[in-house]
Amino acid sequence: MRPCFHPVECVIPEHMLESIATHGTSAQRQAALNNIRVVYQLRAERAMRASFKGLFDSAIPRAINNEKERVIYDAMRRDVLPGTVARREGDAPSSDPAVNEAYDGGGTTYDLFTKEFGRNSIDNRAMRLDASVHYRTGYDNAFWDGAQMVYGDGDEDLPADERLFNRFTIAIDIIGHELTHGVTQFEAKLVYSQQSGALNEHMSDVFGSLVKQYQLQQSASEADWIIGAGLLTGNVNGVGVRSMKTPGAAYDDPVLGKDPQPAHMRAYVNTVSDNGGVHINSGIPNHAFYLTALEMGGYAWKKAGQIWYTALRDKLSENSSFQQCADLTHQTAGELFGAGSLEQQAVQHGWAAVGLTVSESGGKPKPSGCLEATLRFIGAA
Amino acid sequence: MEFTQIKFERSGGFANIRITAELNPRDLSGEQAIALKELLDELDFPKLPTKLTSGETIPDEFIYTITVEAEKWQHTIIADGAPKDAKIQELLELLNRLARKKMRNS
Ligand SMILES: [Zn+2]
Ligand SMILES: [Zn+2]
Numbered sequence: 001m002r003p004c005f006h007p008v009e010c011v012i013p014e015h016m017l018e019s020i021a022t023h024g025t026s027a028q029r030q031a032a033l034n035n036i037r038v039v040y041q042l043r044a045e046r047a048m049r050a051s052f053k054g055l056f057d058s059a060i061p062r063a064i065n066n067e068k069e070r071v072i073y074d075a076m077r078r079d080v081l082p083g084t085v086a087r088r089e090g091d092a093p094s095s096d097p098a099v100n101e102a103y104d105g106g107g108t109t110y111d112l113f114t115k116e117f118g119r120n121s122i123d124n125r126a127m128r129l130d131a132s133v134h135y136r137t138g139y140d141n142a143f144w145d146g147a148q149m150v151y152g153d154g155d156e157d158l159p160a161d162e163r164l165f166n167r168f169t170i171a172i173d174i175i176g177h178e179l180t181h182g183v184t185q186f187e188a189k190l191v192y193s194q195q196s197g198a199l200n201e202h203m204s205d206v207f208g209s210l211v212k213q214y215q216l217q218q219s220a221s222e223a224d225w226i227i228g229a230g231l232l233t234g235n236v237n238g239v240g241v242r243s244m245k246t247p248g249a250a251y252d253d254p255v256l257g258k259d260p261q262p263a264h265m266r267a268y269v270n271t272v273s274d275n276g277g278v279h280i281n282s283g284i285p286n287h288a289f290y291l292t293a294l295e296m297g298g299y300a301w302k303k304a305g306q307i308w309y310t311a312l313r314d315k316l317s318e319n320s321s322f323q324q325c326a327d328l329t330h331q332t333a334g335e336l337f338g339a340g341s342l343e344q345q346a347v348q349h350g351w352a353a354v355g356l357t358v359s360e361s362g363g364k365p366k367p368s369g370c371l372e373a374t375l376r377f378i379g380a381a
Numbered sequence: 382m383e384f385t386q387i388k389f390e391r392s393g394g395f396a397n398i399r400i401t402a403e404l405n406p407r408d409l410s411g412e413q414a415i416a417l418k419e420l421l422d423e424l425d426f427p428k429l430p431t432k433l434t435s436g437e438t439i440p441d442e443f444i445y446t447i448t449v450e451a452e453k454w455q456h457t458i459i460a461d462g463a464p465k466d467a468k469i470q471e472l473l474e475l476l477n478r479l480a481r482k483k484m485r486n487s
Contacts (some may be wrong), residue, residue: 143441279397
């Protein structure tokens with residue numbers, strides 16, 4: 001017999017949870033919402049989200065007064081999320097650097113999206129920024145679980161001369177990267193596999209790097225365009241885990257091997273690993289973005305970032321391909337800066353350099369993610 | 382459960398630094414080999430479903446591919462980084478440690 005891995009779903013039917021959440025007493029309601037949150041974390045599927053959208057929305061913790069609100073938790077090396085509150089919005093710094101990094105990095109990411117792109121937090125509806133640090137032991141990873149950020153401490157459990165990773169809050173672009181997975185979840189909903197998955201990764205690297213550039217107030221030519229600088233220990237021959245400037249050159253190590261990212265469509269990697277190479281082929285659009293931003297000059301978030309953000313929010317959809325991303329960012333550049341503008345030309349040049357020719361019309365407007373899904377559902381697309 | 386070789390790959394994760402190794406019983410200490418054989422027994426490894434993913438894809442989760450080869454059979458499973466079964470989790474962590482050690486020493 002297969003064990004039941006998700007007792008909440010199995011014991012309480014979802015319609016009952018919904019009924020309790022709507023009609024129950026305040027304690028019942030809170031319990032139901034907590035359970036919905038568990039279900040939400042376990043099954044952040046699109047279909048599930050679509051059918052229970054209102055319910056999930058009510059389960060998302062939101063900031064009061066539409067302001068920045070961060071809660072950093074300490075998972076105490078266990079795998080139970082979120083853990084114990086370690087620092088709330090406005091609290092003095094903790095003695096724990098990981099807590100402060102998660103707090104500060106989350107804050108800068110929030111500021112970039114709010115002040116530069118006019119976005120009201122991850123969901124554009126004041127979602128509270130929850131993050132847990134010290135997740136499990138020897139956990140060399142960070143991820144967005146559909147509701148919060150989660151950071152491990154690297155391989156701190158190994159002897160110092162065997163460690164490959166430092167703690168995952170150490171680079172601010174990792175924090176920006178994880179939060180952007182949240183933004184993508186609420187906007188284009190790019191399916192995490194093959195090209196759409198590589199675009200999902202690409203968007204996280206773009207805005208992760210922009211968060212770092214925004215914090216340092218660096219122009220496109222001053223920035224290092226490295227993802228995860230400082231994450232690898234001195235035992236590894238590498239400057240980070242990816243390079244948008246020179247994909248494939250972030251690390252080359254006798255033990256770990258070489259950075260596998262291509263910088264051009266002719267080197268596109270077909271693989272079943274890594275969900276179809278989502279962290280590998282993202283090198284191609286990453287490099288196109290770098291070249292575009294460099295040609296535009298100045299702060300990359302002002303123009304290139306604006307174009308990419310608008311495309312992510314309004315144009316891209318679940319199954320978008322690299323070609324569609326090229327066409328749609330080109331189209332967006334035309335709408336924001338004018339057809340034939342230097343900005344639109346920079347986008348065209350960026351994609352051309354990685355082997356993608358944008359269609360001259362700029363591509364016809366695509367139905368947005370939800371509309372497209374609905375049309376597909378009723379057999380109209 | 383006796384085996385002749387185990388092929389292990391961990392891909393994905395934020396860093397996507399691939400951990401991969403082919404482990405033979407002779408690579409392992411007596412203690413490690415016993416622990417591994419016991420785990421394979423307890424899991425009834427050849428009967429595990431091929432896909433042990435949690436149903437949805439969480440960005441930056443690890444993906445594990447494990448092939449166990451024995452004299453008379455071989456079986457592959459694909460699991461993600463959040464298996465809800467503690468024994469599977471134990472197997473993934475043990476193999477990851479052994480694979481890392483082997484990568485370093487080869
Ligand atoms: Zn179940
Ligand atoms: Zn990612």
